[in-house]
Amino acid sequence: MMQSKAVVTTENASKYLQQLCKHFAHKVSVDFDTSRGKVGFPFGDCTMSADEAALTIECTAKTDEELARAQNVIDDHLTRFAWREKPEISWQA
Template sequence: MPTAEARIPTDRPGRYLVQLCKHFANKGRHLTHRPRTHTLPELRPDQIQVEWTDSDGTLRLPWGQCTLQAVPGALRVRVEADDRENLERLQDLVDTHIARFSRRDPLRVEWEPPRPTRHGPAGS
């Protein structure tokens, strides 16, 4: 499953996490009224699931998932999808909204492949 991660430096990671999640939870109306430059499929409100706290959030769409985590000094974002095209849609969704919400003090999203995780018994 294609994935990508970003660490967005900010001194207000929780604020951006909650703002993004509340925005997406607004029945997804904003996702169906996008500028013509975006090629997002039509979504019904029941196809969007958003859960969040002040420090963690998850957005589930038919074409992928976005996980958010507020940590000291940064907002961590992980997107995953079934294919590269849908992964890029999720990345574009995050990029566009972060740019919009951080207009006064612009934040920059730089995507990276996910870090490998260690598997195996503890201590190995």
């Protein structure tokens, strides 16, 4: 199982977590509250946690390609939702 993690510094972590989860819930399985979320993509799972300083995102997938796809989906949507902040998303294996 492939894994990666990104910690995005933002005071709006809970807002973005909820926004991402609500958006993805239209198409895939999602479970979330104000501080934790889990998204089940067909190509991997992403869990998120929010505190007052950061949004932490962890993705798991069966292959490197699926992991990269999960990361790209999160990157694309978070960048659009947080466009005012221009978040720096750096994935670590």
